[in-house]
Amino acid sequence: MLYSEKELAALLGQVKTIAVIGAKDKPGQPVDRVGRYLIDAGYRVIPVHPKRATVWGLACYPTMNAIPVPVDLVDLFRAPEFCPAHAEEFLRLAPLPRCFWMQSGIVSAEARRILSGQPVLVVEDRCLMVDHRELAAGGQYA
Numbered sequence: 089m090l091y092s093e094k095e096l097a098a099l100l101g102q103v104k105t106i107a108v109i110g111a112k113d114k115p116g117q118p119v120d121r122v123g124r125y126l127i128d129a130g131y132r133v134i135p136v137h138p139k140r141a142t143v144w145g146l147a148c149y150p151t152m153n154a155i156p157v158p159v160d161l162v163d164l165f166r167a168p169e170f171c172p173a174h175a176e177e178f179l180r181l182a183p184l185p186r187c188f189w190m191q192s193g194i195v196s197a198e199a200r201r202i203l204s205g206q207p208v209l210v211v212e213d214r215c216l217m218v219d220h221r222e223l224a225a226g227g228q229y230a
Contacts, residue, residue, distance in 0.1 A: 091211065097223040099187055099209060103160040104132055106216075107152055107185075109174060110165035111135030111143040118191070119165040120144075122217040126163075129220060134159060152177050161187040163216050164194060171196035175203050184208060189216055 108123050123144055127133050134157075135143035138150045149155050152162065152174070162178055162185050164171060171190060178188055179202070187209040190196060195212045203210050 091209070093223065095209075096211075096219055099161075100220055100223055103186065105134065105157065105159045106131050106161045106163055107134045107136050107155060107159040108143075108163050108165065109136045109152065111137050111140070111148060113143045118215075122163070122165075122191070122215065125217045125220070129224070153180055155181075158183050159185050161185055161189055161216075163189045163191065165191050166194070168194055168196045168199075171199035172202055175199040178203070178208075179206065187211060189214070191215055192218075 106126055108119065110119055111123055112119050114120055123133055123135065127144060133144065133146065134155055135146055135148040136152055137143060137148050140148045142148050159181070164174055166174060171194065175188060178185065184206065185208070188199070188203055189211040190213065192213055192215045200210050200212070
């Protein structure tokens with residue numbers, strides 16, 4: 089799906105808490121680079137990984153549904169075949185996050201179908217860090 093820069097800038101300006109699915113603090117991996125960037129950008133980042141207790145010095149949760157606070161955006165670093173199950177889990181969150189974001193290279197028509205009709209922005213094949221840098225650098229949101 090294509091979204092305008094204005095729409096993404098508005099979203100990123102309103103988001104405060106981001107759950108990173110597939111979080112790992114292994115240097116050199118995209119998820120590590122993006123997670124650290126989001127923390128440095130001032131977001132509350134909540135790592136999610138089934139086998140890790142901490143990531144980036146933060147408490148890590150095994151599933152989205154184990155997170156004890158509401159999240160605004162779910163950022164997925166998982167292969168496309170896992171995205172439909174994450175979309176199903178996403179729908180069980182209350183309140184429902186504003187966005188289901190699949191990172192660069194991740195596209196899932198099935199996840200998109202599962203989330204269709206919901207008041208959720210579904211983003212595919214885009215890097216949250218790159219979009220934030222470009223939109224923040226352009227002063228497109230406060």
